[in-house]
Amino acid sequence: MSFFAILRSIYEGFGITAAVATLGLFFAIPFAVIAGVLQHFATGPLRWIVTAIIEFWRSSSVIVLLYAFYYTLPAFGIFLSGITVGAMVLGFNIGGYGSQSVRAALQSLNKGQREAGLALGLSRFDVLRLIELPQAITAMFPTFINQAIQLIKGTTLVSLIALTDMTFRAKQISELGYNPVGIYSALALSYLILCYPVTIFGRKVERRFATRKAR
Amino acid sequence: MNFNFSFAIEIVPRVLEGIGNTVMIAIISFIGAAALGLFWELLRRSHATIRPVIQFVIDAIRSTPALVQIYFLFFVLPYYGLTLPALLVGSFGLSFYYSGYMSEVFKAGIDAVPAGQSEAAQSLGLSWADMIRFVILPQMLRNVAAPLGAYSISILKSTPLLAVISVPELLGSALDVASDTYRYAEPMFDVGVLFLAMSLVAVAGITQLERRLGLTAPSH
Numbered sequence: 001m002s003f004f005a006i007l008r009s010i011y012e013g014f015g016i017t018a019a020v021a022t023l024g025l026f027f028a029i030p031f032a033v034i035a036g037v038l039q040h041f042a043t044g045p046l047r048w049i050v051t052a053i054i055e056f057w058r059s060s061s062v063i064v065l066l067y068a069f070y071y072t073l074p075a076f077g078i079f080l081s082g083i084t085v086g087a088m089v090l091g092f093n094i095g096g097y098g099s100q101s102v103r104a105a106l107q108s109l110n111k112g113q114r115e116a117g118l119a120l121g122l123s124r125f126d127v128l129r130l131i132e133l134p135q136a137i138t139a140m141f142p143t144f145i146n147q148a149i150q151l152i153k154g155t156t157l158v159s160l161i162a163l164t165d166m167t168f169r170a171k172q173i174s175e176l177g178y179n180p181v182g183i184y185s186a187l188a189l190s191y192l193i194l195c196y197p198v199t200i201f202g203r204k205v206e207r208r209f210a211t212r213k214a215r
Numbered sequence: 216m217n218f219n220f221s222f223a224i225e226i227v228p229r230v231l232e233g234i235g236n237t238v239m240i241a242i243i244s245f246i247g248a249a250a251l252g253l254f255w256e257l258l259r260r261s262h263a264t265i266r267p268v269i270q271f272v273i274d275a276i277r278s279t280p281a282l283v284q285i286y287f288l289f290f291v292l293p294y295y296g297l298t299l300p301a302l303l304v305g306s307f308g309l310s311f312y313y314s315g316y317m318s319e320v321f322k323a324g325i326d327a328v329p330a331g332q333s334e335a336a337q338s339l340g341l342s343w344a345d346m347i348r349f350v351i352l353p354q355m356l357r358n359v360a361a362p363l364g365a366y367s368i369s370i371l372k373s374t375p376l377l378a379v380i381s382v383p384e385l386l387g388s389a390l391d392v393a394s395d396t397y398r399y400a401e402p403m404f405d406v407g408v409l410f411l412a413m414s415l416v417a418v419a420g421i422t423q424l425e426r427r428l429g430l431t432a433p434s435h
Contacts (some may be wrong), residue, residue: 061410062370063385068407071393075218075400153280160379167283180290188279188287193280203274213350 006173006186007036008064015158017194020086020165022156028098028151030059033137035095039130058096063087063157070161087157094151095212100145142209145202166190176203197205226392228435229407233388237413240306241371242351247310248370249363252317256346259318276315282376284308289380300378305377313370320366324359325351360428364421375406385409408432 001009014210038050057065067090073080080088109132159168170187174180259269276284285308292304312354328351336346375386383391389402 031298055415056411059372059411059414060407061375061414063373063375063378064407064410067386068403071403072218079409082292082363128415149278151280156280156282159282167280169291170286174290184283184287184291188283191279192275196274199274199278 010169010190013166016165017155021152023087030096031095032098037097040106042105057092062093082163090154101140105139105195142206230389233385236384240374242369243306244309252312255318256321280374281312301380302382320362324355327358328354
């Protein structure tokens, strides 16, 4: 198999990689925003519960969570597809990290923003929705890009629960013939092609945000 | 299939057999990642012409998954006649992966040392190596302690990746129990709880350490 043929064969798994990453974002973004906002505003027992949920997803090892949910949920009578479990575990894990960025961004906003909104007669919820969140989300954009990269890289783990993503394709090809250098270089290159542009973009955005802050 | 709690508790000692390896992998990988990360950063700073090359290397490391890097080392090294124990190869893989992030930590840590320090060192006639060693590094260590602590926990949480190259760490021994007993739910549940407990203990320990050293996380 030529290097190009291997590369093309690995990209047959791109659909699964993309599906898990995209679905993962659908879990991660709402979780990050809701948990971050709740942790910022809640007091007392609700705050403990939110913190416990965030810490569970953030402090566990993703690969262990993936195995644990994939194999343990059916024992409790919950049957989910591999893609759902993969996207959920990866998404909530990244979302747990994201929630801390949301909370930090909300905390670092000038409180004059809130006071001005309230003085204009907006409800507390409208102040959050129209004034605080848009600013917080803009401020955390560089972090968001970095976490999106983590999510894309994290999708490799679903190959371990037998989903045919790019990594799983590479393992399948490696059973056809002994060519470790070709296959694993192609695999690394496949992810590099996906993530390198995002890494560079993230660096640019970060730099622009840093200079804007300095001004 | 039902979840059997007494079985889950019964197998805990067998799962725990892997904990020594888990801790060892975490320590080797942390030291390796910090050393290699510092190496990348010093190389990146050393000369303007190699700077873009090192920058590309760092970005490439950060743009490929840890699992892929581990597979690469594990399958490609033997092809060139270098056969090492899987535990060592996996630890090198994690060191390599995290060195990309560590280099950024060191970059920020060095950037935070005031420019007057290196200017003073140069005007005193110190060589580049002496300036790094006696002036910059000692001051940088304080800046990087907190983020390095955070990455040590990330590394601990990444150690189960080595189970895929059949290293008998925590997840590996749980998978062994699973294939012996044909029951996956309980061993996986155990290893999940164990890792959560370990990482919470590690977080608490590192927070304590930072407080004792009088460190606070630098603002990002």
